[in-house]
Structures are given as C-alpha cells and as structure tokens.
Amino acid sequence: MDSSLETRFAFLEKTLPQNSQKCFLFKQLSNNCEKIRQSLPEIIEWAKESNFKNVQANGYWSFVKIVDKFIDLVENSITNMNSKSIDPNLVKLSRFLLVYLDKVCETREVVEIDFNFNTKKLFTSFPEDQTKYFNEYIAGDHWAEVQTIYGHFNCFWLCRSTSFVLNIFTLFTAIVSKFPKSLCALWDRDYRGKILFETMKNATIDFPFAMWRILEWKIHSKFLACLINIGSGLQTSTEFIPRQKSWIIPEWSKGRVQRKYFSKFQSSGKKVRCRxxxxxxxxxxxxLVLHMHGGGFVALxxxxHEIFLRHWASNIGGVPILSVDYTLKVEYPIALQEVLDVYLWCVSGEPNVKKMLGFNPKKIVLCGDSAGGLLGITLCTVLCDIRKICExxxxxxxxxxxxxxxGIYTTFNLL
Known part of the structure; x- marks a missing residue:
C-alpha cells in the first residue's frame, strides 16, 4: 500500500499545481495533501511496528487506509471537474485529516514515552486530554469540517456495500431526529450533515438505546418480518416457559451452580417469555434451535431479531427455533438463570414440551449473537458443573x- 500511495501522491503533485491558478481552493488542497504525504512514510513504519504478527490491524493502518480513500475522492474530483472548480468540501475534509494526523503523531509520542518509562502497571498514564481533544475540536470553530464529512463524505473510508448500509442508517437517524422537518435531509446534504452533527454532539446515554429501540418498532419486528418471509409457511407464537427449582446459579461461590436455593424469581412464579x-x-x-439474542444485556x-429468525426457520429443514426473551438490565446471574431454566425445561421430557413443539428434542443447537452468544457458551459450562455435581x-x-x-461475534473474553 505504501508504494501505491506514493505513486498516487506523485500524480496529485503534478495535477493540483497545474490548476492552482484557477482557484485558491486548489492551492489549499495541494498544500494539505503535501503535508499528509510528507508524514505518511513514517506513519506506515509505525503501523508495521504495531502489527499483530502479519495482521494489519491498528490505528496507524486505519489512518493510512483513510488517506488512501481520500486520494480516491480527490482523483475523482479532478477527473470529473473539467473546467469547473474543485469541490470545496474536499478542502474541508483535508483540513480535518490534518487534525487527525496531528493526533496520530501526538499519540505516538505518548506511546513511546510510556514504553520507555514502563512501570508495568495495568493502566497507563495516558493523558486524559488526548481523549477529549476531538470533543474540543468539534465544540470549537471546526464544526463545518465535521458537518461536511457527515453530509458529503459519510463513511467514505469503508467498502461500497458497508458504506451504503451505514449511509442508509445515518440518513434514517437524521430523518427521525427532527421529523417531519428533517425530511429535507433526503436531498440536502448540508442539512443532513448539520442534523447528524447536532445529534452526535448532543448525544446522551439514551441515544444508543433509542437507536436500538428502532428494531423493536412493530413495523420492523412484525410487518417487515412477515412481508420479507411471506409464503414461508411459518407460524410464530409467544410461549411462557415455567421456572425450575432444582439448579440455581448463586451470586457467590464463583458462579458454580447449586441445588435447592430458592431465589425471589423462583418464588414469585415468574415464567420466561420466549418466541x-x-x-x-x-x-x-x-x-431444536435454542436462540439467545444480542444487545449488550441491556437492549433488544x-x-x-425475528426478521432473520424467520428466514432461518424456513431454511433449516423444519427445525423449530425457540428464542429466549431473558430479562435485561439486571445483575448477574438472572439472565443466565433464565436461559438455564428454559434449557432444562426443553430436555425435561415433560408432556407440555411435546405439546408445544410436537416432539421431545434429543438434540439442541445453541445459537446466539454478541451477548446472546456469551449466554450460550456460559450455559455449557453450567451444564458441565451440573454433571460434575451429580457424579x-x-x-x-x-x-x-x-x-x-x-456464536456470532460472541464476547468470549468476558468469560
């Protein structure tokens, strides 16, 4: 990638100055590109030093790849402009990349200092103002550059398919934020960038939950799910699975499952909702496929998840899917206990199991994404403990x- 970038920057050096007399913007863009070019070889060396084996996965490579995509934008603008002036938004984007470049260099200095004076402590003395810098930058006089990125170049550094999906999502976010006035974000990119910038700047802890709750809207979970899978021959129902009282996961004893401990959830008779x-x-x-949804244990x-669970159920040879609606925003081990109760009920051989499913399952496939995957793999360790206790x-x-x-992007490192 480094040789490719050098070649492309050489092309820009020849192209931009030739047109710099047409517009002052060319000179600004040319100067900014030159500053980035001069720093790039050193950043590429830092990136190679920070590789994990042969994997190019660190923040330095991220910057290099973002610059690579930025050059694409500049080249396309030069190719398509003919006698017109260059897009002024590219100059704003180049200024933002220079700020990004400064922070990359400052971060490198901090890392080197930390490495040279390593105290072998778990937490480094990383300056707190490093993480606050971009907030101050946005709160200052540079909001126009940020709005430009959101409105005109949103997700430009990603591949086309991913960029398309995220652009749809951010457009939807902009429209929902100030509906119906925000409908003009459909055609006005400057307004779209302004709305997205304000949404990000004023975001609170409730913002990600509000975005997550969009997936709970009936139009998504019911109408779209049914529409996409129309004619699949599926039936869906809400089931309430009774709690068991034989095996309880306590809050102490290192999470080892225990017998004959009655918590308030068992004594209250609360059943576990499933789909x-x-x-x-x-x-x-x-x-039977036993599914646990994701959502960070706090949402969804x-x-x-029914929009794709329906698709699964119609394409796995008639195998039913039981998805557990475990309790959210509660302390350990309540959610895991509910998943355990549902599993033990499914393998209990009780008549109600056959009545609901049409059979008593002999094979159960655990499936979960993110937090749900963690619940699934942890359930396996609990079942292993139960067997050991009985032995x-x-x-x-x-x-x-x-x-x-x-497991789908399961958080195994939380085990």
Whole structure:
C-alpha cells in the first residue's frame, strides 16, 4: 500500500499545481495533501511496528487506509471537474485529516514515552486530554469540517456495500431526529450533515438505546418480518416457559451452580417469555434451535431479531427455533438463570414440551449473537458443573448436552 500511495501522491503533485491558478481552493488542497504525504512514510513504519504478527490491524493502518480513500475522492474530483472548480468540501475534509494526523503523531509520542518509562502497571498514564481533544475540536470553530464529512463524505473510508448500509442508517437517524422537518435531509446534504452533527454532539446515554429501540418498532419486528418471509409457511407464537427449582446459579461461590436455593424469581412464579418459530405442519424431527439474542444485556429482544429468525426457520429443514426473551438490565446471574431454566425445561421430557413443539428434542443447537452468544457458551459450562455435581454425589442425571454451539461475534473474553 505504501508504494501505491506514493505513486498516487506523485500524480496529485503534478495535477493540483497545474490548476492552482484557477482557484485558491486548489492551492489549499495541494498544500494539505503535501503535508499528509510528507508524514505518511513514517506513519506506515509505525503501523508495521504495531502489527499483530502479519495482521494489519491498528490505528496507524486505519489512518493510512483513510488517506488512501481520500486520494480516491480527490482523483475523482479532478477527473470529473473539467473546467469547473474543485469541490470545496474536499478542502474541508483535508483540513480535518490534518487534525487527525496531528493526533496520530501526538499519540505516538505518548506511546513511546510510556514504553520507555514502563512501570508495568495495568493502566497507563495516558493523558486524559488526548481523549477529549476531538470533543474540543468539534465544540470549537471546526464544526463545518465535521458537518461536511457527515453530509458529503459519510463513511467514505469503508467498502461500497458497508458504506451504503451505514449511509442508509445515518440518513434514517437524521430523518427521525427532527421529523417531519428533517425530511429535507433526503436531498440536502448540508442539512443532513448539520442534523447528524447536532445529534452526535448532543448525544446522551439514551441515544444508543433509542437507536436500538428502532428494531423493536412493530413495523420492523412484525410487518417487515412477515412481508420479507411471506409464503414461508411459518407460524410464530409467544410461549411462557415455567421456572425450575432444582439448579440455581448463586451470586457467590464463583458462579458454580447449586441445588435447592430458592431465589425471589423462583418464588414469585415468574415464567420466561420466549418466541417460537416453526412450520405450520410440525415435521417429525428431534432437533431444536435454542436462540439467545444480542444487545449488550441491556437492549433488544427475540422480536427485534425475528426478521432473520424467520428466514432461518424456513431454511433449516423444519427445525423449530425457540428464542429466549431473558430479562435485561439486571445483575448477574438472572439472565443466565433464565436461559438455564428454559434449557432444562426443553430436555425435561415433560408432556407440555411435546405439546408445544410436537416432539421431545434429543438434540439442541445453541445459537446466539454478541451477548446472546456469551449466554450460550456460559450455559455449557453450567451444564458441565451440573454433571460434575451429580457424579460426585453418585446421582444419575439425564441431562443431554447441546449438540453444537453457533456464536456470532460472541464476547468470549468476558468469560
């Protein structure tokens, strides 16, 4: 990539000055590009030093790749402008990249100082003002550059497919923020950038939850889910699974499962809500997919995931999917306990299991994304503990293990 960037910058050096007399913007853009070019070789060396083996995954490479995409924008602008002036928004973007460049260099200095005076402490003495810098930059006189990025070059550094999806999302965010006035964000990029900038600047802890709650809207979880999967022959229902009282995960004892401990959730008789998706003609099989949704343990539900759960259920050979709606925003181990209760009920062989599913499952596939994946893999360790306890007490337990586990961007490092 470094040789490719050098070649492309050489092209810009020849092209931009030739046109600098046409407009003062050319000279600004040329000067900014030259400053970035001069710093790039050193940053590429830093990037190579920070590689994890052969993986180019660090912030220095991120900057290099963003510059690479920026050159694409400049080249396209020069190619398509003919006798017209260059896009002034590119100059604003180049100024923002210079600020980014300054912070990359300052961060490198801090890292080197920390490395040379390493105290082997868990937390480094990274200056707090480093993380606050961009907030101060945005709050100052540079808001126009930030608005330009949001409005005209949003996600320009990503691949086309990812950029398209995120642009749709940010456009939707802008429209929802001040509806119906914000409808003009559909055609006015400057206004779109202004709205997105204000939304980001004034964002609170409720903002990500508000974005997440969009997936809970009926138009998404019911209308779109049904529309996309129309004719699939699926039926969905809400089921309430009874709690069990034999195996309880306490808050102490290193999380080891224990017997005969009755918490308030058991004594209250609260059942666990689940969503069941299966074909109308219940096929004869012995497999069940037990799904746990993601959402950081604080958001989302089986309903928000139903748009793709329906697609799964219609393409896995008649195997039903039971998605657990575990309690959100609660302390450990409440959510895990609910997942355990649902699993133990599914393998209990009780008549109500066959009544609901049409069979008693012999194979259970655990599946979860993000936080749900963590619940799934942790459930496996709990089931292993139950078996060990029974073996130590010479007790027989008919407890089948999950036949497989599918984790989608699961947070294994939280185990």
């Amino acid at each position: 069941l998706l299966q074909h109308r003609n219940k096929s004869q099989n012995d497999t 539900s089986p309903d928000s 130590q007490n010479n007790e027989y337990v008919n407890l089948p293990f999950p036949s497989s586990f599918i």
